[in-house]
Structure formats: structure tokens, C-alpha cells
Amino acid sequence: MSIIIDEESCTGCASCMESCPYGAIELLNNKAKILPNCNLCGACVEACPIEVITLERGKFLAEKRDISQFRGVWVIAEHYKNKIHPVAFQLLGKGRELANLLKVNLTLVILGVNFDEKLEEFSQYGMDDILYVKSPILKDYYSDLYVKAITELVLDNKPEIILIGATPTGRDFAPRVAKRLNAGLTADCTGLEVNPETRNLLQTRPTFGGNIMATIRTPTSRPQMATVRPGIYKMPEKAKRNVNIKEFDYYFKEKDSVSKIVKIISKKKNTINLEDAKIIVAGGRGVGSKENFKILGDLANVFDAELAGSRITVQLNWLEPDRQIGQTGKTVSPKLYIACGISGAIQHIVGMENSDTIVAINKDPNSPIFNMAHYGIVGDLHEIIPVLIEEIKKIKSEE
Structure with a gap:
């Protein structure tokens, strides 16, 4: 996906600049130019009074119809204070099972900083690859920057399945990524299976007030995305594997985000700990x-x-x-x-x-x-x- 400006027709009115929440448009020689920190939100498309700006989706949609290009199972990790949320490791266990059935690689995706020394430790949870997006600003969670980085990774690598923890953070960025990719997303799954012949992810979740268990599939859309609540799957048995680590440097700055973290107030520790209870x-x-x-x-x-x-x-x-x-x-x-x-x-x-x-x-x-x-x-x-x-x-x- 990309923003396309018809430069010949652009009048340099700057309406798009004023509408952009990311400051990702500048005027050069009286013509609008899209900067690298564009988040593809589409605000400029609606703001242009002469309709010379378009959000181009056609190329990806054309590619998406050929779902044979999409291979691999991804688990996207989230973290707080440089500690990976346990649900990521729980999903790696299920992801390993799905990847084995599909005969593809299992990949852990981490966005943040200061994880270099921990990557080898993570390898014992069964993945084949780690995609490590290094960016100092992502030590904290910025929704729009997460969405931009994950969307670009998916477009470049084309995984067929993406698993995300159904935490407050996961529930925030997962639908945003799915919207950008025009992908199917099933939230709060309680069961995941795969059909090796069709390669469809069978996503089971309660519906109609919990009175029915529905199994959902998205046969014509890739990637297939699902969020899963912590505790649905157990931590996998530790098994050391040779892991291929790919690092990407993303030079995001605070001004690249529409939001600003002023202060983080940690929730008071709850003495009730059901998730870890034996x-x-x-x-x-x-x-x-x-x-x-x-x-x-x-x-x-x-x-x-x-x-x-x-x-x-x-x-x-x-x-x-x-x-x-x-x-x-x-x-x-x-x-x-x-x-x-x-x-x-x-x-x-x-x-x-x-x-x-x-x-x-x-x-x-x-x-x-x-x-x-x-x-x-x-x-x-x-x-x-x-x-x-x-x-x-x-x-x-x-x-």
C-alpha cells in the first residue's frame, strides 16, 4: 500500500499538510511530497479538495488473491519493561504445532530495544526464526508505530498465519494491522487448528453470548490473523533449536507518532494471581x-x-x-x-x-x-x- 500524489495536478494548496496527523507531508517546489514517516492513515486523501491523492491498495490486493505466496507462522511478542509477555511463549507452543503440520517455519517477531542478549534464550521455545525490529522508541508501546512496522514486515515477508496475544495491547494493534492488510482477524480464540490441505486456519471462539462455539476461517484472505487470551495454551517444553535471527533498524522518532507518552503509572500489584496459580x-x-x-x-x-x-x-x-x-x-x-x-x-x-x-x-x-x-x-x-x-x-x- 502507498499514498500516490498526481504531481502534475497538485496545486500546492497545503490542505493535505494541514490534515496529516504525523507531519508526513511537505511542499517541495509547490508540490506535495510524502515523507518516510507516512502512516498510510489516508487523512490526506479525504482532505485533498481536487482529489489528486489516492491510497493505492491495488497491487497488494492483486498479490493477495494468489495466496500461495504466503508461507510461515508468526507470533508477535509484546513486552513491558523489557520483559516479554508470557502469552507469546504460550503461542509459540501452538504455533510450532501448526507450523509442523504446514511444513513451514515458525517466527517470533519482537519490536523494541535491548533484547540482543536475550534472543538466544528465546530460541529454546521452538521457533525457527526471530525478526527483531530495533527501535529505541519502541521500548514503550506506540500503537501507530507498531502498526506501521508490523504492516511493512508482513508486506515484505508474507506470513500465512499471525498469532497475537489477546491482551489490551494485542487487542489494540491487531485490528489496525488487519485493516491495513485487508486480512481476516478472529479475536479471543479458544482453539486453533489447521487444515494442511487447504492451509486454512480454523479459529474457534465463543459467540452469541457464549452459547455457541463458532469455527471461523478466511479461505481467500492472507495472512490469517488470530488473537488468543493468555492461559489458553500452556508454555511449551523447552527445546533448543538453531535460530536464524534477522535484525531491522527502524529509525522512528517521537514526532513520528500521533501520540506522546507523558508518564507511565504502573498498576498496583494485585495479590490475586489466578493465571499462575497451581x-x-x-x-x-x-x-x-x-x-x-x-x-x-x-x-x-x-x-x-x-x-x-x-x-x-x-x-x-x-x-x-x-x-x-x-x-x-x-x-x-x-x-x-x-x-x-x-x-x-x-x-x-x-x-x-x-x-x-x-x-x-x-x-x-x-x-x-x-x-x-x-x-x-x-x-x-x-x-x-x-x-x-x-x-x-x-x-x-x-x-
Whole structure:
């Protein structure tokens, strides 16, 4: 994609200069010129009173129809304070699986600075290539600069699949990149598979309020883009590989961005850490009341576990929002998940289905939660949990 100016017809009125939020247009010999920091936003196209500026997409669209050009699986990493978000490594595990089925390379894309000494360490997560975009200003997240750099990388390299963490940052830049590329994007996926014959990415996510699981594909569009919430996939087994590292220097300056970071205020550390918990005790409507959650708290204490709940428990103010698990809450994958009084609605299941072991306690033998539980106890949780607590205490005292 590019901005095209019909120089012969340009009158030098400067309307485009005034409209450009990036200062990426100058007048030279009374003719408008596009500068390298152009972000392809298209503001100048709309501002031109004589319509001599166009946003040229035709070349890429023509190339895009021949999807055979697109090969490879990319994972785009994000970082904060020079630390890569764990979801990138989780996606590398799934990306490796997809890349193997498609017989293509897996690539990690990093935008930032001061990662030189860490690149070798990253190689143990299974990728074949690392694309490292070095730019001092990208030590912090600038949406427009991220979008510009990623778009250019995609146009130059043509990956067929791009995986991005469904974090606040990923949810910001992923749709912007997809729009620029006229690519398909599926947000908040809970499952990813690939058809090796058609090379279509099968992207599964809840829809219609979580009542339906839809599988989405974009057969005529490349790249195929998907965002995935942290915790959907586990960290991959570490396996050292020979990695090809390609570095690109992008000389962005602060003035190249329409935004300016004045101050970064870190969120106060939350003592609730569901994503990293090894054991979680979760309650649903069947717990009965806020007061009844005390017994679940006692069970969590003997297990040294985190306490959590379904959406309804938060809506009823039985638990604080940071403890909600499910489609509109946290996604977790502990070693042990104890579901107490939880029916097993799909909205909750998508947030905990990757737990290693699931134990369900519910007095309704037909509750859907038993369909996915490894162990099920049918009965009143208020009678079962006190006995369970005492037995665990007894075992601990004998150790």
C-alpha cells in the first residue's frame, strides 16, 4: 500500500499538510511530497479538495488473491519493561504445532530495544526464526508505530498465519494491522487448528453470548490473523533449536507518532494471581451465598490455592471481579481445578478447560460440568467440603 500524489495536478494548496496527523507531508517546489514517516492513515486523501491523492491498495490486493505466496507462522511478542509477555511463549507452543503440520517455519517477531542478549534464550521455545525490529522508541508501546512496522514486515515477508496475544495491547494493534492488510482477524480464540490441505486456519471462539462455539476461517484472505487470551495454551517444553535471527533498524522518532507518552503509572500489584496459580478452588451459584464462600476459602487455604468463581458470583457481589474465571473473566490452566456448585456453562468452561485435573462437586448428577471433569462428586458441597478439609489436614499432619 502507498499514498500516490498526481504531481502534475497538485496545486500546492497545503490542505493535505494541514490534515496529516504525523507531519508526513511537505511542499517541495509547490508540490506535495510524502515523507518516510507516512502512516498510510489516508487523512490526506479525504482532505485533498481536487482529489489528486489516492491510497493505492491495488497491487497488494492483486498479490493477495494468489495466496500461495504466503508461507510461515508468526507470533508477535509484546513486552513491558523489557520483559516479554508470557502469552507469546504460550503461542509459540501452538504455533510450532501448526507450523509442523504446514511444513513451514515458525517466527517470533519482537519490536523494541535491548533484547540482543536475550534472543538466544528465546530460541529454546521452538521457533525457527526471530525478526527483531530495533527501535529505541519502541521500548514503550506506540500503537501507530507498531502498526506501521508490523504492516511493512508482513508486506515484505508474507506470513500465512499471525498469532497475537489477546491482551489490551494485542487487542489494540491487531485490528489496525488487519485493516491495513485487508486480512481476516478472529479475536479471543479458544482453539486453533489447521487444515494442511487447504492451509486454512480454523479459529474457534465463543459467540452469541457464549452459547455457541463458532469455527471461523478466511479461505481467500492472507495472512490469517488470530488473537488468543493468555492461559489458553500452556508454555511449551523447552527445546533448543538453531535460530536464524534477522535484525531491522527502524529509525522512528517521537514526532513520528500521533501520540506522546507523558508518564507511565504502573498498576498496583494485585495479590490475586489466578493465571499462575497451581491449584484453584472455584465456586458458582450452587454455593448459595457470599457467606457460604467462607467454606470454599477454607478449602483453598488448606490447598494453598487461589479462590475464584463464575460470572454469576461476581454479578451477585459474592466475589470481587478479579476472581472471575470464564469468557468475560480470566483464563487459567492450573494443575488442579476444583469446581464447587458450578453447572458448567460454556462461558465458564472456556476459561478453565485447559486445567490438568478437574474435580467437580455438584448435587445435580446431570450438571454439564461432569462431562469434562476428571473426577466428579455428586452431593451437597456444604457436607462434602468440611469432610474434605479434615481429610487433607490429616494427611498433611502425617507427612
